[in-house]
Amino acid sequence: MSSWLQTAVERAADVSDGLALKRQASLELLCDAKWPTRKTEAWKYVPINVWERAELSGATNDTVSAPVIDGLDSLDVVFVNGQLQSVAAESIEGLTLISLSDAGAQAADLFGTIKPDRHLFGLVNDVLATEGVVIDVAAGAEIEKPIRIVNLLGEGAEAHTRVLVRLGAGAKATVIEHYSGNSLSRNTGFAEYQVGEKAQLEHYRFALQTGEAMSIGGCHVELAEHSELNSTLVGFGSALSRIDVDVTHAGSHAFAKMNAIYLLDGKELFDLHSTIEHAVPNGTTEENVRGIVADNSRAVFNGRIHIHRDAQKTLAELNNRNLLLSDRAEINTKPELEIYADDVRCAHGATVAEIDQKALYYMQSRGVSRAQAQVMLNFGFINELVDQMPNEALAEWLRPQLRERFASMEVK
Amino acid sequence: MLSIKNLHASVEDKQILKGLDLEIKPGEVHAIMGPNGAGKSTMGYVLSGREGYSVEEGSVTLDGTDLLELEAEERARAGLFLAFQYPVEIPGVSNLEFLKAAVDAQREARGEEAVSSKDFLKMAREACKQVHLPAEFLKRGVNEGFSGGEKKRNEIMQMLLLQPKLCILDESDSGLDIDALQVVAEGVNSQRSPDRSFVVVTHYQRLLDYIKPDYVHVLSEGKIVKSGDASLAQELEDQGYAWLKEQRAADAEQSA
Amino acid sequence: MTEQIDKALQREYEAGFVSDIESDTFEPGLNEDIIRRISSMKQEPEWMLEWRLKAFRNWLEMEEPDWAHVDYPKIDFQAISYYSAPKSMKDKPKSLDEVDPELLKTYEKLGIPLHEQMMLAGVAVDAVFDSVSVVTTFREKLEEAGVIFMPISEAVHKHPELVQKYLGSVVPQKDNYYAALNCAVFTDGSFVYIPKGTKCPMELSTYFRINEQNTGQFERTLIIADEGSYVSYLEGCTAPQRDENQLHAAVVELVAMDDAEIKYSTVQNWYPGDEEGRGGIYNFVTKRGLCHTNAKISWTQVETGSAVTWKYPSCVLKGDNSVGEFYSVALTRGCQQADTGTKMIHLGKNTRSTIISKGISAGRSNNSYRGLVRMNSSAKGARNFTQCDSLLIGDQCGAHTFPYVESRNPSAIVEHEATTSKVSDDQMFLCQQRGLDPEKAVSMIVNGFCKEVFKELPMEFAVEAGKLLEISLEGSVG
Secondary structure (H helix, E strand, O other), rough: OOOOHHHHHHHHHOOOOHHHHHHHHHHHHHHHOOOOOOOOOOOOOOHHHHHHHOOOOOOOOOOOOOOOOOOOOOEEEEEEEOOOEEEEEOOOOOOEEEEEEHHHHHHHHHHOOOOOOOOHHHHHHHOOOOOEEEEEEOOOOEEEOOOOEEEEEOOOOOEEEEEEEEEEEEEEEEEEEEEOOOEEEEEEEEEEEEHHHEEEEEEEEEEEEOOOEEEEEEEEEEEEEOEEEEEEEEOOOEEEEEEEEEEEEOOOOOEEEEEEEEEEEEOOOOEEEEEEEEEOOOOEEEEEEEEOOOOOOEEEEEEEEOOOOOOOOOEEEEEEEEOOOOOOOOOEEEEEEEEEOOEEEEEEEEEEEEHHHHHHHHHHOOOOOOHHHHHHHHHHHHHHHHOOOOOOHHHHHHHHHHHHHHHHHHOO | OOOEEEEEEEEOOOEEEEEEEEEEEOOEEEEOOOOOOOOOHHHHHHHHOOOOOOEEEEEEEEEEEEEEHHHHHHHHHOOEEEOOOOOOOOOEHHHHHHHHHHHHOOOOOOOOOOOHHHHHHHHHHHHHHHOOOOHHHHOOOOOOOOOOHHHHHHHHHHHHOOOOOEEEEEEOOOOOOHHHHHHHHHHHHHOOOOOOEEEEOOOOHHHHHHOOOOOOEEEEEOHHHHHHHEHHHHHHHHHHHHHHHHHHHHHHHHHH | OOHHHHHOOOOOOOOOOOOOOEEEEEEEEOOOHHHHHHHOOOOHHHHEEEEEEEEEEEHOOOOOOOOOOOOOOOOHHHHHHEEEEHHOOOOOOOHHOOOOOOOHHHHHHOOOOOHHHHHHOOOOOOOEEOOEEEEEEHHHHHHHHHEEEHHHHHHHHHHHHHHHHOOOOOOOOOOOOHHHHHHHHHHEEEEEOOOOOEEOOEHHHHEEOOOOOOOOOOEEEEEEOOOOOOEEEHHHHEEOOOOOOEOOOOOEEEEOOOOOOEEEEEEEEEEOOOOEEEOOEEEEEEEEEOOOOEEEEEEEEEEOOOEEEEOOOOOEOOOOEEEEEEEEEEEOOOOEEEEEEEEEEOOOOEEEEEEEEEEEEEEEOOOOOOOOOOOOOOOOOEEEEEEEEEEEEOOOEEEEEEEEEEEOOOOOOOEEEEEEEEEOHHHHHHHHHOOOOOHHHHHHHHHHOOOHHOOOHHHHHHHHHHHHHHHHHHOOOO
């Protein structure tokens, strides 16, 4: 066992609350767990040793305010260095928004029920996450204001937070997970979403940690009959940035639309693993993942679609497109299909290419400089997915940040 | 204005232009006709600086500036505009954003003041109207999902906004029905002025009924083999390119 | 429909007869002594024995890979006999007339007529029966062209410089568990050398057949196409029906020097086991080719047999402008499991690769495509296109796709596409409405599905492959 995992297990001994049962089970799994190496398929392309090696000084508990998103009127939950700083106090009918430690039974109902146990760092989060938030939306309630969970990570911090969300039948809500920080820190952030019958979840995860910030997290969603998920994930890489997404079609006729974007520069690393489980018939999944990988950075995408024997009439499509901007950058992509039902329509595609030279010439022929044309084309490539975000205020907020990132990416 | 002298150019080691000469004065409209594979499109690409086309010999100047020394965008800023035969689609980059970037870059290069976003939007809308494109097209991705005719009109719209000195229209008539053809021609005609010149590359006489050329040249096997006035186009239309070949063969025999 | 599938699945393995030939067979077991005995039976030079022993020692240190999407009981490597030769082979026949008539009958039953038929077909056959190469036809004609085509055991004696130089040069001894085992115990196989600038005057062919009970077959093939040469090589495989599983772990190495081209085609019809998954061949094969500048290697395979298939014919595109191709049809039915695909390693500039894979799953089988496309940072302007299509017949089977794409060069372009479909009711209805019976309709639709691959096969093989599919699919959809 790695020394870091050893200390995590030791620290876990302190955790005894209403979630003790699950925590104990996860602890047992952790005790037998193997630390990933390059031979571990799920960690094949990621040097995990930086995680262990980093020596953290421990964070100072500064009060930091959450970054403002213009035009977004949201209910904010703010964690600073893993400590809950504030929870929006506004009372809205049908919505329970409460800290993990205060949630009691509501937390126990959800904690660890959707997240699969195969994620090592999910288990770590199980035993170490004392801070978190529970969002419980009553059946039929439509929460108009987006709920934003902000995780700010400062120098030396180690943070383990948990988000538990339940949407009752026919409920509607928007949840934004917003991670930010650029100095040496370590965090695991796992979220579990139980989406009830005919409920609609609009979900965003902005994994905007950069620089030395190390982050391993997950989003795990279970969809009941006729429910809908519309999810957008945006990742900037960092010293180590890894997200596992699992979406399970547990009820038939559910619809999952998942878009993901990653933009990497410098020596950044970003690793996205997604697994879509179609366990029942008549489910639909559309997953579009696009990335731009510049300079010395490395992107990993593993997208798995698993159609179980009973999941007839499934429609599932996965598309991963990548632009590689430098000969020191690297992209490793693996779209996987595992299919056990015959009456399904499944397809996946992956491309790695450079910028469309014809488009570049066309723009130059109109007087736009090569460098600017590259930025515009990069932006356009990504913006196709940004345009699909249902929340215009978020899209407006994101675009200038993307532009800024493109402008700094090395143009060759 | 434009002076092409003894231009030899090739693509992928294949010689396409083999000694092209062409002189165009301000305000003139020249039509270039010729059979498939004569090098008509290549001429446009070489002049506008497309990658992969190499010039072995000859010179091209625009108002005295050596074009061949310039990058593609610098040629555009010098006033050269190529209306593409097959405009490329650029999903995700909106037409408006693209055009604003182009106009800004060109104005800046010419030392002109930038246009405000508001004024630019007005100009762009006006240009759309002129080529009968709904203003919504400005918001869509560049040429994305446009029909053939819409793409051609979008090219002319860009020309209206960029106000180039020299416009090369590469088969801007291909694939157009008669109404669209008129729209394209009207766009071009509205821009005719004593200090702007046009090179109209076409396969057929049809477009020249709407855009009256001052000169007609026949391009064949990489060079101009015959020049004349507008009546040459009609002659070609009536008799085909084969006629031209026969005539040339006869000429060659005589001189031998 | 289910009934018809069942009927089709119960079809007996047509090549499943056992020849009654006296054999010299080693007792089961694997140790250095066995390897020394194999080597001495073959009267090998010392360097060959040393090479085997080194591989064996490596193998002992290695672990059996478990990443493939296949499930089978652990193989007891000590329960296998590593050498079996028909007795009459002791004094090698000088011509076909001297060959044991039983043996020749076996080939005839298999539809591989060694005699006139082959002459007419113009195919030179190096037939491998269990472990010893029986006879090689057409040698003289090939010798005239300077082509060397002989059992590799003979090449060890006659062309030791070539064997020593190239054996293990494409697939290193330690490449993988089964390749290491093969290095230690291989008994025979084909050796081909095409001299500079020579177009091999005929298609070369080897038929493999496993006969003896409890014998593993470990052939070794080495093909070297010298500068500017061309060769097309055909490989066909069958095995008799047995209750026990038989292990087959072959290694094929191809070397295409500058401007050379090798076309390697396989029709694999090893015994797939019975309905309950009893018996059948475990087929763990390592095939790889190395392309030098402007060279081309094309793998085409039609895989319908074996209980377990583990096979990834690959190309290392080392030279600039070299080309790698992989065309595959894999059909699984019953309880068959196939995990097959390719690796295209792009090292040189402007290297090109194409992968077309068609997987057809029926019954309770599992059929996986596993591939790797790697663009190294040196692979400027390289291109790959991959198309993986799966067809499912019935709702008890599985079709899987595991493509790895790794790119480190911005000017390299990789495109991968995969789709899954079934024989649709609409397609069936149309065919039936036009008067076709369901069997014919399915076979036609599946053949259409595989067309891109079949057209890559040499003519004789294409016919055989189409027939094989048709038989395998008999009545699988109603």
